[in-house]
Amino acid sequence: MSKSTPASTVLVTGGGSGIGAGLAAAFHARGAKVIIAGRTRERLVAVAAKHRGMEIEVVDVADPDEVGALAARISTGFPTLDTVINNAGIQTQFDFTRAEAADPSLLGREVDVNLKGLIFVANAFLPLLKRQSNARLIHIGSGLGYVPLASVPVYSATKAAVHSFTISLRRQLADSSVHIVEIIPPVVETDLHRSQSLKPPRAMKLDAFIAAAMAGLDAGRTEIPVGLAKVLRITSRIAPGLFLNIVNKRRG
Numbered sequence: 001m002s003k004s005t006p007a008s009t010v011l012v013t014g015g016g017s018g019i020g021a022g023l024a025a026a027f028h029a030r031g032a033k034v035i036i037a038g039r040t041r042e043r044l045v046a047v048a049a050k051h052r053g054m055e056i057e058v059v060d061v062a063d064p065d066e067v068g069a070l071a072a073r074i075s076t077g078f079p080t081l082d083t084v085i086n087n088a089g090i091q092t093q094f095d096f097t098r099a100e101a102a103d104p105s106l107l108g109r110e111v112d113v114n115l116k117g118l119i120f121v122a123n124a125f126l127p128l129l130k131r132q133s134n135a136r137l138i139h140i141g142s143g144l145g146y147v148p149l150a151s152v153p154v155y156s157a158t159k160a161a162v163h164s165f166t167i168s169l170r171r172q173l174a175d176s177s178v179h180i181v182e183i184i185p186p187v188v189e190t191d192l193h194r195s196q197s198l199k200p201p202r203a204m205k206l207d208a209f210i211a212a213a214m215a216g217l218d219a220g221r222t223e224i225p226v227g228l229a230k231v232l233r234i235t236s237r238i239a240p241g242l243f244l245n246i247v248n249k250r251r252g
């Protein structure tokens with residue numbers, strides 16, 4: 001399998017909704033064996049019910065013991081696993097102008113899931129991926145990793161860290177059989193923003209996003225910004241202040 005060859009067995013964290021469920025369906029439609037993982041069994045069951053043979057695994061990626069146990073189960077049950085999509089994530093608004101301090105456990109939860117959880121999954125599954133002659137570890141970043149949105153400061157920081165971690169992994173594993181990929185979404189219509197008062201404007205349709213992400217994978221690209229994330233990627237380098245203002249005026 002080259003960087004762009006279809007996967008045979010795929011694990012998707014956060015596969016019970018949104019982007020994870022969309023990518024899981026896209027790989028399933030191409031004939032891959034797909035396992036979706038997340039915390040809420042009912043959501044996973046509902047997605048799997050629409051796709052014959054799709055498997056489910058209940059896991060909290062923020063818990064390294066649960067992630068380790070999942071990797072052990074998958075190594076035994078699906079030893080040909082060649083693609084892991086590190087997608088689970090949460091987003092919370094924090095307003096540091098308020099008189100009272102934010103709840104530390106809420107602040108930490110976003111770091112635990114979006115950053116530590118992604119690292120735990122990468123760490124636990126790389127040994128199995130390295131046993132395949134060709135494999136892919138796919139991280140879901142965010143355009144906000146290039147340019148932060150001030151109303152979701154911890155989220156934006158975790159996604160910048162995911163981007164940095166992904167670059168380091170890609171560098172370390174350059175001579176291995178594992179391709180390290182980052183898909184970088186713009187705002188996409190999912191439940192990610194459901195707990196927030198602001199409805200993000202101009203969100204990309206989920207189907208269009210999945211089609212663009214799959215096209216990037218098919219082309220064998222390792223960094224796949226989609227839609228507005230492409231613009232943020234370039235402008236964050238050449239005019240960082242400009243897009244910081246635009247992103248935060250548009251949505252802040």
Ligand SMILES: NC(=O)c1ccc[n+]([C@@H]2O[C@H](COP(=O)([O-])OP(=O)(O)OC[C@H]3O[C@@H](n4cnc5c(N)ncnc54)[C@H](OP(=O)(O)O)[C@@H]3O)[C@@H](O)[C@H]2O)c1
Binds near residue numbers: 037061088089189193
């Ligand atoms: N939608 C956007 O605009 C957008 C933009 C840029 C990047 N992204 C990224 O895309 C990824 C998917 O988000 P989405 O938009 O598809 O939102 P979503 O529909 O809310 O999906 C997030 C998924 O992650 C799962 N999850 C959350 N915490 C978890 C945990 N601790 N362990 C395991 N699974 C967990 C959730 O299921 P349970 O709650 O049942 O566990 C849910 O299925 C995230 O990494 C997000 O940051 C989204």
